[in-house]
Amino acid sequence: MSQRPIIITAVGSAGDLHPHLGLAKALQQRGHQVSVLTSPNYRDAVDQAGIEYVGCGSLELLAEVLLDRRVWHAKKGFAGIWPMVNDMMRHSLRHIEARRAQQPLLIGSPLAFGPRLAAEKYRLPFVATQLAPSIFMSAYDPPTYRDTGFVHWLSPKWRRKLWSMVEDQYIDRICQPDLNGLRERLGLAPVCNVLTGWANHGDLVLCLFPEWFAAPQPDWPGKSRLVGFPLYDESGQHPLDEELQQFLARPEPLVVFCPGSAMAQSAGFFRNAAQVCRQLPVKGIFLTRFETQLPPLPGNVLHRSYLPFSQVLPRAAALVHHGGIGSAAQAFRAGIPQLVLPMAHDQFDNANRVQSLGCGSVLKWGSGPRRFARQLQQLLASPDIRQQARHIASQFGDTRHGLLQACEAVEALL
Numbered sequence: 001m002s003q004r005p006i007i008i009t010a011v012g013s014a015g016d017l018h019p020h021l022g023l024a025k026a027l028q029q030r031g032h033q034v035s036v037l038t039s040p041n042y043r044d045a046v047d048q049a050g051i052e053y054v055g056c057g058s059l060e061l062l063a064e065v066l067l068d069r070r071v072w073h074a075k076k077g078f079a080g081i082w083p084m085v086n087d088m089m090r091h092s093l094r095h096i097e098a099r100r101a102q103q104p105l106l107i108g109s110p111l112a113f114g115p116r117l118a119a120e121k122y123r124l125p126f127v128a129t130q131l132a133p134s135i136f137m138s139a140y141d142p143p144t145y146r147d148t149g150f151v152h153w154l155s156p157k158w159r160r161k162l163w164s165m166v167e168d169q170y171i172d173r174i175c176q177p178d179l180n181g182l183r184e185r186l187g188l189a190p191v192c193n194v195l196t197g198w199a200n201h202g203d204l205v206l207c208l209f210p211e212w213f214a215a216p217q218p219d220w221p222g223k224s225r226l227v228g229f230p231l232y233d234e235s236g237q238h239p240l241d242e243e244l245q246q247f248l249a250r251p252e253p254l255v256v257f258c259p260g261s262a263m264a265q266s267a268g269f270f271r272n273a274a275q276v277c278r279q280l281p282v283k284g285i286f287l288t289r290f291e292t293q294l295p296p297l298p299g300n301v302l303h304r305s306y307l308p309f310s311q312v313l314p315r316a317a318a319l320v321h322h323g324g325i326g327s328a329a330q331a332f333r334a335g336i337p338q339l340v341l342p343m344a345h346d347q348f349d350n351a352n353r354v355q356s357l358g359c360g361s362v363l364k365w366g367s368g369p370r371r372f373a374r375q376l377q378q379l380l381a382s383p384d385i386r387q388q389a390r391h392i393a394s395q396f397g398d399t400r401h402g403l404l405q406a407c408e409a410v411e412a413l414l
Contacts, residue, residue, distance in 0.1 A: 004414050005104045009037040009056065009092045009112035011085060013262035015326035016109050017042050019131060019208045022232030023107070024051045026403040027410065037092050037114075048237045054095055056114075057088040066264040074146040077344035079174045081111070086178050089113040093182075100124070105413060107206075110135055113179065116199060121186045125413040128202035128221075132325040133214035134349035137163040137196055140217040144352035146342075160219075167193055203413055206406055209325070212395060213332075213353060225409050228402030229329035235308040247302050250283055253317035253380060258287040259341070260322040261306070267293040268366060269341070273320065275369035277301050280377055285312065309334070317380055322365075323347030328354055335393030337385045339376055341365045358388035 006027055010020040017038055028034045028051060035052035039062055046053040062084055065071060070080030092114030096106065100122045106115040107127040119126035130136070134143035139156040142163075151159055172194050180190040191198040205224040207214075216224060240248070248254065257273045259266040270286055274295050277284040284301040286294060294303055309327070313319060313334035321327040323342035328350050331338045338360030340351035354360045363375050379385060 003033070005033040005035065005099070005102050006107065006410070007035055007037060007054075007096060007099070007104045007115065008107040009088075009115045010042075010109045011038070011088050011111045012081075012109060013260065013324070014042070014045070015261065015324045016111075016131065017045065018232045018234070018326055019230040020107070020109060020129065021046065021049050021051065021234075022230035022403060023129075023208075023406055023410075025049055025232070026400075026407050030407055030411075037095060039088070045234055045237075048234065049232075056091045056095065057084065061087050066262055069265060072263065072265060072343040074344050074348070075170060078171055082174050082178075085111045085113065086175070089117070089179075090182070093117050096124075097122075105410070107410070108202075110199065113199065116202075117182065117186060117188070119202070120188060126202040127204045127206055127410055127413065128200060129206045129208055130200065130224075131208050132346040132350055133207070133209065133353075134346040135195060136200060136217070136220050137167065138217040138219050139163065140219060141214065143346075143349040145348050163196070164193065167195060171195055204409055206409065208406075209329070210395075210402075212392075213357075225405075227406040227409070228396075229333070230403060230406075231310070231329060231333055233308040233310050233326075233330065234306075235310045238306065238308055238311070240307075240311060244302065244304065244307075247283065247285075248312075248315055252281055252283040252300065254285065254312075254315055255282045255318050255320060255376065255380075256285045256287065256309075256312060256316050257320045258322070258327060260324050260327070261289065263288070263322065264290045264293070266290075267295075269293075271295045272367070272369045272372050274298060274301060276373040276376060279369070279373045280380075282317070282380075318376065320376065323351040323354075325350050332359065332389075332392050333396055335390040337379050337382070337389050339363055339379050341367070357392060358385060359392055360385065360389075 008020050008024050010017045024034045024036050035054050036046050037054045037056040039057050040055045040059045043053050065084045068080045070076035096118040105125045106119050108115040139159040142151045142159050201221050205221045207226040210228040211226050259269045270293055278298050286303045289305045309330035316336050318337045319331040320339045323340045338354050341363050342348045342351040343365045351362045355362050
């Protein structure tokens with residue numbers, strides 16, 4: 001086995017971290033020396049996974065970013081998260097530079113710009129991981145964003161022009177001054193089309209989703225390889241407490257409500273969800289680390305800061321979520337219907353794919369409790385959606401096979 005260390009950098013929410021922890025554990029079990037660079041608020045998760053943790057970025061800055069309303073705005077989302085991405089870019093670059101004599105193999109999540117810079121500057125092997133297909137901005141399988149339904153009527157040529165304009169307006173103009181300033185100090189040429197022309201590429205592009213969710217397209221990076229959803233969620237590290245087990249044993253159908261692990265601005269979501277649970281004959285679990293968002297809860301609702309989806313969703317009748325790819329993947333695996341309320345980033349496209357697969361429906365974020373309740377009731381009553389959700393679950397097979405493929409692809413670069 002190669003003695004070259006592997007450094008994995010994960011930037012973002014728990015949904016960004018978990019697939020990389022799954023990959024890190026699989027590589028470590030195959031005898032590799034693996035470390036994970038990520039935000040300090042995920043130290044416990046990395047430590048409990050048995051992986052070497054390296055702190056990356058400022059916890060104070062992350063807290064500020066989570067309270068920035070732009071983060072969850074359909075058009076301003078990247079501007080909202082850029083301070084965190086920029087901070088982690090610089091921290092991770094410094095750490096990798098300090099270890100470059102070891103010639104590490106670098107793996108980076110979609111917004112982990114630090115390892116991309118280090119790989120380019122110091123000629124280190126680099127694996128770009130992609131969690132969802134929308135980041136490729138394909139002209140042949142165009143992603144869904146808010147208010148872009150008309151794109152499907154355009155030819156690939158015009159879609160390409162449109163995506164270039166979108167990338168310039170909402171990505172490049174935000175990050176180019178910082179990114180290209182750092183590139184200049186490293187002696188690297190400036191980049192434009194930061195995502196499609198630079199960040200999406202590597203010696204290997206590991207797509208952590210299956211082909212039935214998104215088939216490869218002619219304009220995806222040439223070294224792309226689909227390996228399926230890793231589905232790591234800290235299962236076993238969070239045993240179900242007695243109160244929760246008694247709650248789960250109640251006869252009402254269970255609906256899990258989760259607007260995302262990093263969502264600190266969902267008071268309206270939970271207020272409406274509480275009203276929905278008062279109207280429908282269900283029991284609900286509200287998942288959020290930000291308890292101040294919660295209204296007074298009815299007797300058929302329980303709150304928890306975090307629960308591994310793999311332990312709860314198989315007992316649920318539906319998952320109501322924001323469209324994060326990790327949440328969608330866990331619901332697919334559990335074979336349950338999904339009601340998706342997308343806000344920003346890849347969520348609109350993930351929501352559209354859930355609906356197109358026949359496994360759920362999409363509700364506009366901010367919809368009132370009456371419409372919310374009506375659509376959830378329709379979802380729970382649909383035998384077709386339940387049947388299709390179970391069919392998709394049957395396509396998973398052994399998820400370890402995808403991780404095995406991912407490990408073998410990474411090892412080919414060592």
